[in-house]
Amino acid sequence: MTWFNANTDKVWDLLLSHLWLSGLPILLGFVIAVPIGWFANRHRRIRGTILSLGGILYTIPSLAFFLVLPSIIGTGFLDPVNVVVALTVYAVAIMVRSAADAFESVSPAVLDAATATGFAPAGRAFLVELPLAGPVLLAGLRVVAVSTVSLVSVGALIGVSNLGSLFTEGYRTDNDAEILIGVIGIVGLALLFDLVLVMAGRLLMPWARTPRRGRSPVSPIMSFAQHLRGGRV
Amino acid sequence: MSVLNDTVDWLSDSANWSGDDGIPHRLTQHLEYTALTVAIAAAIAIPIGLWVGHTGRLRGLAVVSTGALRALPTLGVLTYASLFSGIGIKPAIFTLVLLAIPPLLAGAYAGLESVNRQTIDAARAIGMTEWQVLRKVEVPLALPLIIGGFRSATLQVVATATVAAYIPGPGGLGRYLIDGLAVSDYARIVGGSVVVIALALVLDGLFVILQRVALGSRPSRTPTAA
Numbered sequence: 001m002t003w004f005n006a007n008t009d010k011v012w013d014l015l016l017s018h019l020w021l022s023g024l025p026i027l028l029g030f031v032i033a034v035p036i037g038w039f040a041n042r043h044r045r046i047r048g049t050i051l052s053l054g055g056i057l058y059t060i061p062s063l064a065f066f067l068v069l070p071s072i073i074g075t076g077f078l079d080p081v082n083v084v085v086a087l088t089v090y091a092v093a094i095m096v097r098s099a100a101d102a103f104e105s106v107s108p109a110v111l112d113a114a115t116a117t118g119f120a121p122a123g124r125a126f127l128v129e130l131p132l133a134g135p136v137l138l139a140g141l142r143v144v145a146v147s148t149v150s151l152v153s154v155g156a157l158i159g160v161s162n163l164g165s166l167f168t169e170g171y172r173t174d175n176d177a178e179i180l181i182g183v184i185g186i187v188g189l190a191l192l193f194d195l196v197l198v199m200a201g202r203l204l205m206p207w208a209r210t211p212r213r214g215r216s217p218v219s220p221i222m223s224f225a226q227h228l229r230g231g232r233v
Numbered sequence: 234m235s236v237l238n239d240t241v242d243w244l245s246d247s248a249n250w251s252g253d254d255g256i257p258h259r260l261t262q263h264l265e266y267t268a269l270t271v272a273i274a275a276a277i278a279i280p281i282g283l284w285v286g287h288t289g290r291l292r293g294l295a296v297v298s299t300g301a302l303r304a305l306p307t308l309g310v311l312t313y314a315s316l317f318s319g320i321g322i323k324p325a326i327f328t329l330v331l332l333a334i335p336p337l338l339a340g341a342y343a344g345l346e347s348v349n350r351q352t353i354d355a356a357r358a359i360g361m362t363e364w365q366v367l368r369k370v371e372v373p374l375a376l377p378l379i380i381g382g383f384r385s386a387t388l389q390v391v392a393t394a395t396v397a398a399y400i401p402g403p404g405g406l407g408r409y410l411i412d413g414l415a416v417s418d419y420a421r422i423v424g425g426s427v428v429v430i431a432l433a434l435v436l437d438g439l440f441v442i443l444q445r446v447a448l449g450s451r452p453s454r455t456p457t458a459a
Contacts, residue, residue: 059437061392063410064426071236071423077414146304153306157399158414164308168399171312179316183309190304 003177011166015185018162022149024084026193029091029148030141036092037099038125047100054093062086062154083155090151091144098140102133135208138201145193153186163189239420240427249424254408256428263405263432266397267390270326274333274386279379282341286375287367295342299335307332307393311400321402325394332393333386340382344375376447384440391433406432 004011040050065086067077075081106129114128153164166182169175201208243249250256285295307328315324348371356370372379398407409425412418 056434056437059388059433060430061388061395061433063392063395063407064429064433067410067414067422067426068430071240077417077419077422150304150306153308154396156308157396157411164306167306167308167312171316171399174316176313176316179309179313183306183313186306186309187304 001177003175004181007178011163011181011185014161014163014165015189018149018152018164018186018189021080021083021152021155021160021162022087022145022189022193025087025091026141026145026148028084028088029095029144030137032088033092033095034099034130034137037096037101038103038129040096040100041103051097051100054096057089058093062090062151063157065089066155066158078159080155080160082158083152083160087148087151091148094144094147095140098143099133099137102136102140103129105136106132131205134201134205138197138205142194142197145197146190149186149190149193153182236419236423240423243420243424244427259404259406259408260428260432262403263391263394263407263429266322266326266329266394266403266405267387270329270390270394271333271337271383271386273326274330275337275383277330278334278337278382279341282338282382283345283367283372285338286342286345287363287371292342295338299339302331302335305331308396308399311393311397315400315402320400323402325397325400325403328397329390329393333390336385336389337382340379340385341375344378344382345371347378348374377444380440380444380447384437384444387436387440388433391429391436395429 036050040047066082069075069082069085070077070079073081073085075085110132111124111128114124119128152162153167155162156164156168163182163185166178166185170178170182248255252258282295285291310331311324311328314327318324318327352374353366353370356366361369394403394405395407395410397403398405398411406425406429409421410429413421413425
């Protein structure tokens with residue numbers, strides 16, 4: 001605690017960088033993945049290919065990914081952009097599958113009804129499909145958020161400042177309190193992101209308040225699939 | 234691209250293919266850590282997962298604890314553990330085991346939960362004991378998801394074992410990345426990263442095949458005329 005009291009400003013700065021380094025990939029990942037997932041759901045033939053590609057990208061170990069990116073996109077080795085790009089790729093890779101599942105969960109009868117009541121294709125996609133896919137999209141986004149916040153810390157190994165820097169510095173200076181503060185900060189930040197997402201979901205989708213837990217026979221598989229997708233290192 | 238050329242040169246340099254810091258030795262170490270870790274984690278997680286999945290007891294606890302374990306940043310656990318157990322291979326193995334448990338546990342209990350309840354009731358009705366139900370019905374039907382747990386755990390361990398090279402003790406492929414960074418040897422960094430990525434992709438591919446085989450070995454849905 002004494003260490004924390006003496007270094008509050010530093011921890012705060014690292015927390016803010018961590019927030020940026022994780023918030024940006026989560027946001028970018030969502031914005032990029034949703035249209036791809038929608039497209040994959042519409043075109044069943046290439047759905048498998050798109051999802052497999054996502055799976056392959058997600059298989060790449062993060063530290064190795066951070067370090068090969070410079071020779072692909074021409075950044076410097078210690079550039080924070082590498083972390084943001086790599087984490088955005090992971091976010092897209094996870095989120096595309098969730099998005100495809102989300103749009104698949106929208107009842108075709110509802111879509112037909114929307115068309116019959118005069119929705120143009122674009123209007124139908126934004127005003128009918130997107131809101132109805134919302135709950136499953138949100139579930140995917142929550143997995144992305146936890147995984148991304150945790151992954152940012154690996155960036156400390158390539159000199160990108162974030163809460164993970166407390167691990168490398170704490171290790172070098174034999175300061176276990178500093179490492180512990182870093183762990184608490186990261187878990188806390190992950191919880192905060194999750195809370196914000198859940199609250200946003202309640203505000204935007206008041207109809208989806210009570211999740212049907214464990215009712216559907218696919219729910220154990222879904223929950224497992226989320227375990228599979230979360231927590232890449 | 235000079236980095237790319239350097240990398241190709243590094244990979245094709247015969248000096249990097251022999252000795253203690255050679256690719257074969259580092260690759261073998263990496264695979265040894267992975268196998269050891271996944272084996273220890275499976276010895277802990279699979280019995281618990283099967284028990285949770287079979288009895289349905291403590292399911293909430295299993296879900297919450299796997300979720301909580303996943304939120305832990307591995308670099309933090311690794312550095313914290315190594316401050317207490319000193320440098321060497323022990324903190325790395327400890328961290329990797331801790332990390333491999335959630336997917337294995339989730340694979341086991343979610344696998345058993347995915348088995349059709351009526352099938353299990355039928356197995357009991359024809360007089361199978363609980364042990365037989367588990368061994369002859371639930372596990373075979375859950376096998377693809379259980380293997381999925383092994384797949385996820387293995388890939389996470391391969392990735393984290395790379396990060397574990399930050400601690401001076403462990404060898405493995407991560408050495409190229411961490412040691413290369415320390416001396417700004419970009420060819421070694423990128424070359425090592427390419428080998429790590431290739432290893433992950435090959436292992437993932439092997440697990441895909443294994444899961445297909447497991448799916449194929451399940452009894453077919455429609456009973457065949459005997």
